[in-house]
Amino acid sequence: MHEGLVSAELGFGGWPSVGESVMVERDLSIAAYERQPLHLMHLSARESVEALSRAQAAGVEATGEVTPHHLCLTDEAVRSLDPNVKMNPPLRGEEDRSALVAALRSGTICAVATDHAPHARHEKDVPFEEAPFGVTGLETAFAALNTYLVEPGLISLATLLERMSTGPARAYGLAAPRIAVGAPANLVLLDTEAATHVTEESFRSRSVNSWLLGATLKGTVRLTVAAGRTVHEA
Numbered sequence: 063m064h065e066g067l068v069s070a071e072l073g074f075g076g077w078p079s080v081g082e083s084v085m086v087e088r089d090l091s092i093a094a095y096e097r098q099p100l101h102l103m104h105l106s107a108r109e110s111v112e113a114l115s116r117a118q119a120a121g122v123e124a125t126g127e128v129t130p131h132h133l134c135l136t137d138e139a140v141r142s143l144d145p146n147v148k149m150n151p152p153l154r155g156e157e158d159r160s161a162l163v164a165a166l167r168s169g170t171i172c173a174v175a176t177d178h179a180p181h182a183r184h185e186k187d188v189p190f191e192e193a194p195f196g197v198t199g200l201e202t203a204f205a206a207l208n209t210y211l212v213e214p215g216l217i218s219l220a221t222l223l224e225r226m227s228t229g230p231a232r233a234y235g236l237a238a239p240r241i242a243v244g245a246p247a248n249l250v251l252l253d254t255e256a257a258t259h260v261t262e263e264s265f266r267s268r269s270v271n272s273w274l275l276g277a278t279l280k281g282t283v284r285l286t287v288a289a290g291r292t293v294h295e296a
Contacts, residue, residue: 064137064154072140074191077152083109090117090124101233102126104177106151108161115170125233127173128162130203131273134210135159139273145186145193146273149177167217172229174222176203180269198272201265204250205258206274208281219254251285258282 063069065076086102090113093100105111105126117124131149136156139147147153165171179196186193204226211217228238239248258279262270286294 063140063148064152064158066137066155068137068140072143074140079107079109079154079158082107082151083113086110087113090114090122093117093124094120094122097123099123099125103175104129104132104151105162105165105171106132106154106158108154108158111161111165111170115165118170125173126165126171127175127230127233128166128171129175129177130199130206131177131197133159133162133166133174134206135273140190143190144273145188145190146197146271146275148190148193148195149197150195163211163216166225167221169229172225173233174203174207174226175230176200179271180267181271182269183271186271196271198265198267198269201267202260202272202274202279204252204283205279205281208254209279213280247287247290249287250283252281253284254281256280256282256284 063074063076065078069076086105089100089102094117100123102110102114102124105114105128114124114126132151132153135147135153136159137153139153162171166174176199177196178198178200180198181194181196207222208219212219212222231238241247241249258264260272260274260277260279262275265272282296283294284296285292
């Protein structure tokens with residue numbers, strides 16, 4: 063877990079933010095020297111966001127992404143000792159979470175990535191220290207972010223949708239998804255008012271290692287069309 067007050071109180075050896083940010087700074091320096099693009103995955107620390115912002119301002123072709131759980135949770139969640147909040151990188155402090163949300167809002171971070179990591183029940187049903195890293199995140203990504211970020215007014219719905227579609231496409235040099243005559247249909251139908259209670263039975267995945275079990279979320283995906291084919295319907 064993150065090195066800080068909570069790790070000290072729990073008696074866990076923590077992973078400091080500097081362990082991430084110095085590697086981010088190193089890779090940004092190499093990208094600047096080589097004049098090559100760089101995409102930074104699963105940013106979690108305020109210092110990493112600041113380094114990315116400085117590099118972008120200096121003209122480095124760098125992009126970054128963040129996960130739903132790092133946008134919604136802090137290391138306070140680890141007090142539960144629930145193995146479903148054991149992440150890599152770890153959940154960090156409120157200062158870090160606020161910096162990630164601000165960077166997503168401003169566009170410094172252009173993409174949301176679920177970091178979807180399914181595990182079998184027996185793998186997670188162990189003490190926190192022994193559990194593998196990661197949680198399922200694909201099925202709950204939109205609803206979680208709509209509930210924790212859009213509903214409280216931290217970001218707009220339009221911004222969230224851009225960071226989950228056009229932003230990632232642009233980072234990887236892909237054509238932005240669009241609705242147009244003759245274009246392949248790649249779209250989702252959202253119900254932003256629907257209430258969803260997250261239970262083990264609500265997952266279509268065979269893995270249910272979610273940090274959201276027991277939560278009620280606002281918003282759901284009713285339909286997903288990929289390359290003209292319906293791949294999900296609720």
